[in-house]
Amino acid sequence: MTMKTRVLTVALATVMLTIGVLGCSNTNNQVSESDKINKETKKLNIVNGKIEPTATFTTIRMDNPVVKFRDGESISDNTFTRWVENKLGVKIKTLWTGGATDGSFTTKMKLMLSSGEKMPDIVNVGDPNNFNLLMDSGKFMDVGDVFEKYASPAYKAAVAEKEDAWLPFIRDGKKMAIPSADEDFGQAQSVLWIRQDWLDKLNLKAPTTIGELETVMDAFVYQDPNGNGIKDTFALDFAMKERLSGAAIGDASWIFGLFGAVPERWYPGEDGKLQYGSTQPGVKQGLAKLNEWKSKGYIASDIALHDTNTIVQAVTSDKVGIVAAPAFFMGYPGSLLQASHPNALYVPYPLPVGVDGQNMRTNLNLVGATLINKDISDEALQAFFHYINSMYEGSESGDPFYFRGYQEGYDYIVKDGKIVTEEKEIPGGKIDTSVYVFITSGVSPKRNKELFDKIANREELTDEDRALMISTGTNAGITPIQRSVYDAYLVSKKQASANVKQYYMGPTTSTMSSRNELLQKMQMEAFTKIIYGEAAVNTFDQFVEKWKSMGGDTITSEVNEWYDSVK
Amino acid sequence: MGMNTAVPAKKMKLSRTKGSWGLYLMILPAVVLTTIFVYVPMSGLLMAFQDYKPYLGISKSPWVGLDQFKFLFEYPDSIQVIWNTLKISFLKLVIGMISTLGFALLINEVKHKFLRTSVQTFVFLPHFISWVVLGGIFIQLLNPEYGLVNQLLQALGQEPVFFLGSNHWFVPIVLLTDAWKEFGYGSIIYLAALVGINPALYEAAQIDGAGKLKQMLNITLPSLIPTICVMLTISLGGVLNAGFDQIFNLYNPLVYESGDIIDTFVYRIGLIGGNYSFGTAIGLFKSVVGLILILVGYRIAYKVAGYKIF
Amino acid sequence: MRTTAKFSAFQLINNLVMIMLAAVCILPFLHVLSVSLSSSAAVSANQVTFWPIGLNLGSYSKALEDTQLLRSLWISVERTLLSVTLGLLVTSMAAYVLSKGGGRNGIAGYKWFVGFFIVALLFNGGMIPTYLVVTKIGLYNSIWALILPTMVNVFNIILIMNFFKALPKELEEAAFIDGAGHWKVYLRVMMPLSLPVMATVGLFTVVGEWNEWLSGQIYMKPENVPLSTFLKAAISMPNIDIKNAEEAAKFNAVSLNSAQIFIGALPILLIYPFLQKFFAKGIVIGAVKE
Known part of the structure; x- marks a missing residue:
């Protein structure tokens, strides 16, 4: 009794005492006003x-x-x-x-x-x-x-x-x-990376419809595509440990996009108001499909644990047939896979056509x-x-050598009046200075896109193009891995209409900060159980009801209030 | 009551052993350091009653009273999250105690010096492996298709189990892996305590014809009771810390029901946008519960084992 | 006779159990060590078990090339040594005082002191206020910023205090009768008897200080960070994007972590064998008999 009270009094007394000490931490903020006047x-x-x-x-x-x-x-x-x-x-x-x-x-x-x-x-x-x-x-x-x-x-x-x-x-x-x-x-949008060597081995062609996709997936699981005699492959991998949309590698949004919804994103519905993707009927269909795929063994049985890291591991261990990922996929983790399996090759393909001829996938806003x-x-x-x-x-000036002052001797050297960018020619090794640059290398997005298109389509490059490439650290797509970036870019560009961006760009509202975690947890729990068959597909409707009543409706109106104010 | 204790204390002061001023001098450095580096920053706990913004500081951030605590208790899943935390934490405490103590007692019986030293050194090692790495290893080992454990099960004619996706298995896996990771390192304290036991006691017991087991139960274990009391009581202070790193690296939506704990919940809240005040409020709540439990543990240790920890 | 046979059977089984336990602990560690020495691709592909594949010192060599490594190593050694010696001194002095209780031989307000430390064990104000205090008293970029804030460990005080309490009272009383004061009893009687607990607490402190990285990150300038902070920064995973995806593939989070784990466990591997003698049975009693 005495011990308890004493302990608590000591605690209180000292806290009171110290308020004074730290209470006045930010005192000298008042200078700015007079400064401004004198400016x-x-x-x-x-x-x-x-x-x-x-x-x-x-x-x-x-x-x-x-x-x-x-x-x-x-x-x-x-x-x-x-x-x-x-x-x-x-x-x-x-x-x-x-x-x-x-x-x-x-x-x-x-x-x-x-x-x-x-x-x-x-x-x-x-x-x-x-x-x-x-x-x-x-x-x-x-x-x-x-x-x-x-x-x-x-x-x-x-x-x-x-x-x-x-x-x-x-x-x-x-x-x-x-x-x-x-x-x-387009480089950051996910395309479908499919094991080309597996397709070739099993005499399959890349899927263009959901039905064809299922045929390929079935073969990738049951026809031993990696040829080791053990059934140890799975057809499709995606990240769903914390969320479904926007994983750096293994984004799952496109699966729901086949049925016309992008979970976890705000985008305009038919009435022009922003709606939350996770509660749309397309997600229900997507979950039913994933449940089917799960029971058919197309996806890993511990898929609930998969995040970017697990996917990288599965890809590198020669176990996965299809992954949605951005253009750098062959660089990482593809190059890791090739280090141990030199003949392994992922090739970028467009998304198969969705049920009503449409596609959707999340769009990464940079x-x-x-x-x-x-x-x-x-x-x-x-x-x-x-x-x-x-x-x-500098980059608008048309002078390809404007930035030479910091690039020469690092990105390239000038030999006999020509620019040489080979690693072995540059004393001390080649260094990409574009990463030293503060904020921007000064190339406008439009110009950068033109350049990318030119390289992707293997067009003739001018001196100025080459200078811009050095400024932005863009490679010419010479090695197969570098080239795969441009191939993926072209694939993604053709399906640009599928990109669904996050339309809500306002601040976190108070309902969001108090409810978002709960709603997301509810969603992941409900969706994972449906995929695993632990709950019926119809429990999706209960999730939607709960989502709305537990703050979702309030957030929807807050989001639309913001949207109306900026439209 | 306070008066009662104060009076004899005053009386005693007159008759204290000479040089007792030395005692104050000896405790002074610890008191000063603790005041500066623990108590002064404790004003930060006030954030728990504010909507703290780093750029406003404690003095200017708006006060919100008990809103942060209300949020925790009005959160629909809070009962479950707190219950999971308590359950995992208590079970870890019990299993941890049994495994460390058991190991200390058994290694103490190893007569071969080289064997004893090397085993002791090796069992410390898992303590140093972080859960990020262990998480990866256990996910592989427990993989439903090609994990070693399930291959064994299948060889024995059993159905494979998705251990980390099952609410039935998740907590046992967490407990087992935690006990494995920490039993060696945790046993150091008991090994140190074992050193203090008077060998004459064992000699006497041997003459009385007591067997190894009897000696262990009648001499070794009773000698360790003070240490056990200390360890159990202090551990009670951390009972709302069920091990964030471990759970975070092993859990997934399928086992939120049994495995989501206060710290993982706070982490996910934090992802939405640095809510300092909520984190502080949770920390304060955990500390208060810890303090109450330590005091309860102190009473129990005194009542049951007759031992005063402090 | 029968009993001896029983003993040796118990011994045999016990030894076997202990060897198995050791194996269960050392195998994962060997795995982690092999991972830290293997190529990123082999690690990602799960090919590494207990022997490095595609030997790659990348995780280590990147850190080893940097001259900062030696400087940070020295700072870590300095910090650890200072923390251990000063920490043991300060905590054991406090523990000695508290072990006397509130009675005739103790101090007035004993319970207040206990309350003071128990509260400090449980409550803390968090990173921001502690940072403000440390920088306000001028410890920014001083090695003392790494030492002083964590020097008093209440858990250690309680541990040492209980060890002191368990020591036989006779020696202490004899010293007091001989006219010794508290300082003398603490230094000449209690400390020599307490080597096992000092070794334990010392070991905990060494391991804790050696591996702690956050205070280095927030209180020190880059050229003065301890080894733990340096390694955490030097071998962290890169950002992965189009520009450096291939370069990033040479890094592997698990390999990087593994290198850190090995360096983290190094002190205990080096020190523990030397501390062994303090954990040997009977030294306390031996000391009492002298």
Whole structure:
């Protein structure tokens, strides 16, 4: 008794005591107002495209372990940053770097925000959780005016090319971040990768209808396509451990798309209002089909555990016939499979025709954004725009050697007046500098797409094309694996009408933050049980009812309210 | 009651052993460090009653009272999630205790010194393998078609089982793999305690003709009771931590019913968008429950074993 | 005679059981070690069992090439040694005081102190407030940021305190009668008797400090991170996209993790054999008899 009360009193007393100590962590935020008044817009002195004297802006950047460096170079100090400083008179000062995949970038960024430290002048992020946090922090400016004032026509045009680019970044009518102009034009959409060597061996042709698909799947399971005498293959693999749509490898949305629905996405229904894909009748049909496939043994019996990692493992162990994945699939994990099975080959094919002649699949929106500190100095602000405008002008200028200053000796060398890009010709090895570039290599999405089309269709390339390829780190599709990327691109492009994007791009509403987890868990539980035959297909209807009553209806109206406001 | 204890304490002060000021000096560093690095940051617990935003800090974030806790208890699955957590955690505690203790007692009987040392070192190793890696290994081993376990079952004429997809099997698998991973490392504490037993006791027992088993039950086990009490009581403090890494790497929608625990639930909530306050509220809830259970455990240890842990 | 036969039968079976247990523990570890030395493709294809296939030091060599490795290794050693010695000192002193209880030989407010530590065992304010405290008192990028916040481990205090309580009182009392003060009793009587528990707590601390990576990530500049943090960053999985899919295929999450696991277990493999003698039966009593 006494022990308990004492322990609790100690706890309370100390908590009370310490409130004072930490309570006042963010005190010096008030400076900005007076700063703004004193801020005189003074044009920087630019001589031959170079700011004199050098102007600096600060930022933070992500590390990626595959990025290669010359001795002593790093993401914050390399041939590119030196070129920017010498040629443009802009110093990009990287305050710190953090790993993208190990979560350290996000952790450091959150701590920086929490401790009231001064945020960097410019932050470029791609993760919605990160840019939402930054946009809501009140530490970054409404970029509408400065973008209008400082962005060059080429930069503006590049951003404008992307449909609905600004939508995710609008808060209360203010533009809180500049959208990245990178656009996916088909490489990130899933196509069906089918084991061509298996098809050939079993004398089958690629399926174009659901019926043909089933024939192929049956053969892939029961006719020992890998020829090891053991029934150890399964026909189709997809990710469903946490969600059904949008897995990096093994997206399952296309299966439901055959029946006219894309789960977990908001898209317009017949009445023009946004509807939630998971509750559409097509999903019910899709689940019934998956249940049938499961009972016929076409999919793995532990499919409920499959995510991107398990799929990679299954593909590499020569066990899977069909996987939906983006254009890089032969590079990863295909090259791993070929390392142990040199004759194995996946070839990209279009989706088979859906029940009513239609196809649907989720569309990966590439979103990235640049945020500008609201306390940025005028000099840093102009330096940033001078930098990014110069990048866009460089690739618009028609001078294929504009970026030579940081690329030569890394991406290529000039030998006898010709550009040589062979690995062995470049002293110290070839290095792709496009990954050093900050925010953009300045190639507009439209131009980039033209280039991609040219390479994919094996058209003649100009010097300028080659220069752009170096700037963006695009390869010419020479090796079979590189070529498969372009093949997949062409396949995906022909079915572009199947792409269903996430139409809802607004902020997380309060009902979403309190209900989304519950609804998603309910969905995965209900759907998995149907696929496994542990629950009847008709339990789908109960799921829909429950989904609606437990917050789904409220979210639907919130989503449509937003949609009406931006339409 | 408080008064009653305070009075004799005061009286005693006068007659304390000389140099008792030294005692205060000795405990001072621990008190200072704990105050700075544990108690001062504890103001962060206030986030549990706020809608905390990192850029606003604790002083400026809006207060929401008990909303975060309400969310947990009004969440339709919360009873199930808390129940799963308690069930898995208690069973882990019991099985962990039996396996570590059993191993410590048995290895203690190994007379061959080299064998003893090498076995002891080897059983520590699984502790260092992370669940990300072990998850992959166990998923392979338990695969319904080509996993080693199911191949054995089939060889014995049994039907293959999707262990990780069955609510019947999921928890036993979790318990078994956890016990395997931790029994060796956990036994170190008991090995240290075994050292303290007076060999004269065994000699006397041998003269009385007591067998090995009798010695174990009558001498070794009673000598370990203080350590067992300490370990059990302290473990009760973490009873709402059922092992996130392990469950996260093994579970799937088919076993949400039996395997979804508080931490996996909080993780999925977090995916929707960094809700610091909710995470803190859950942490606070877990700590309060842990504190109550430690105090209960303390009473039980005192009542049943007559041992005061502190 | 019959009893001896029974004993040896028990011994034999027991030894066999122990060997089997050891095998069940070492095989997965060997597997993980082989995985860390195998090619990414062989690992993904599940070809590796207990021997490396397509020998590939990639996971290690990428980290080994970096000169930061040696620096981080040194920081880890420094951190671990300081943490163990200071941690043992501070916790055992506190444990000594608490082992005296609230009685005649103890301290006033004993129960308050116990409450103080128990609460600290269970409650913590989380990463953000702790970060604010550590940086506000000027420990950012100091090795003390890795040591001080975790130095007092309440669990260890309770463990040592209970060990102290279990020691025979006679020696201690004799020392007090000889006029020794608390410091002398603590240093000359209690510490020498407590080697087994000190070895245990020391081992836990070494393993814990050696493998802890988060504080390195948030409190230290990149050139001053401990080995655990360095390895976590140096050998993490890359982003996979069109540009580097083939390059990324050379990485394998399991291989990368395996290398970390091996390095994580290294201290216990190196230290435990030396600590063995503290776990040998009868040393406490031997000490008492002296």
